[in-house]
Amino acid sequence: MSRTENLDYDYIIIGSGFGGAVSALRLAEKGYRVLVLEKGKRLTEKDFPKRNWNLKKWLWLPALRFFGFFRIVFFKHITILSGAGVGGGSLVYANCLQVPKLEFFRAKSWAYLADWEQELKGFYDTSLHMLGAVPNPRFETGDLALRRTPPPSSARIGLPCRSAPPAS
Numbered sequence: 001m002s003r004t005e006n007l008d009y010d011y012i013i014i015g016s017g018f019g020g021a022v023s024a025l026r027l028a029e030k031g032y033r034v035l036v037l038e039k040g041k042r043l044t045e046k047d048f049p050k051r052n053w054n055l056k057k058w059l060w061l062p063a064l065r066f067f068g069f070f071r072i073v074f075f076k077h078i079t080i081l082s083g084a085g086v087g088g089g090s091l092v093y094a095n096c097l098q099v100p101k102l103e104f105f106r107a108k109s110w111a112y113l114a115d116w117e118q119e120l121k122g123f124y125d126t127s128l129h130m131l132g133a134v135p136n137p138r139f140e141t142g143d144l145a146l147r148r149t150p151p152p153s154s155a156r157i158g159l160p161c162r163s164a165p166p167a168s
């Protein structure tokens with residue numbers, strides 16, 4: 001088989017984060033030939049720095065030859081944080097799997113389109129199951145600090161959190 005014949009795919013997905021990986025899985029399960037393109041590295045345990053000061057291993061900044069996994073992009077009014085590498089955001093995320101409160105589903109801007117809580121419930125259930133969500137077993141320093149934060153900010157950020165168990 002020639003090299004070009006090998007490049008025949010039904011779907012090409014750019015990015016291997018939560019969105020890309022799940023799409024690729026579901027399409028492959030349906031029998032499609034899927035190619036996932038990822039610009040970052042496939043990281044192994046030794047690729048993760050012990051400290052953030054190891055900028056070369058931590059940041060994704062190819063212009064400076066930094067091939068880590070944490071991408072920070074500065075714009076005038078916003079700074080975007082994301083993961084770069086096989087797994088995308090799952091390389092950097094806080095492992096917190098939250099189902100939004102009712103007010104999110106009933107927000108004016110989209111509530112008239114559907115009953116989003118019902119519409120999305122099955123997908124939240126599947127995600128929590130696939131990611132192996134379990135209740136957070138203990139509070140760490142950051143959690144305790146959040147609890148001490150006076151309302152209304154603590155009320156806004158104090159969503160119940162479930163975590164994915166560590167990968168084995």
Ligand SMILES: Cc1cc2nc3c(=O)[nH]c(=O)nc-3n(C[C@H](O)[C@H](O)[C@H](O)COP(=O)(O)OP(=O)(O)OC[C@H]3O[C@@H](n4cnc5c(N)ncnc54)[C@H](O)[C@@H]3O)c2cc1C
Pocket residue numbers: 014015016017018019020037038039040081082083084085086087088089090092093094095096097098
């Ligand atoms: C620090 C941090 C903590 C977070 N904590 C949580 C949390 O606790 N709970 C939660 O639910 N969410 C959390 N998030 C948000 C969550 O990580 C994102 O919502 C999620 O990763 C978005 O998924 P995605 O597939 O859209 O994109 P990503 O997961 O960002 O994946 C995009 C992928 O595409 C690749 N890519 C981009 N451009 C190209 C290109 N041109 N060619 C090839 N590849 C490309 C990138 O390298 C990356 O791997 C957190 C995010 C950050 C940054």
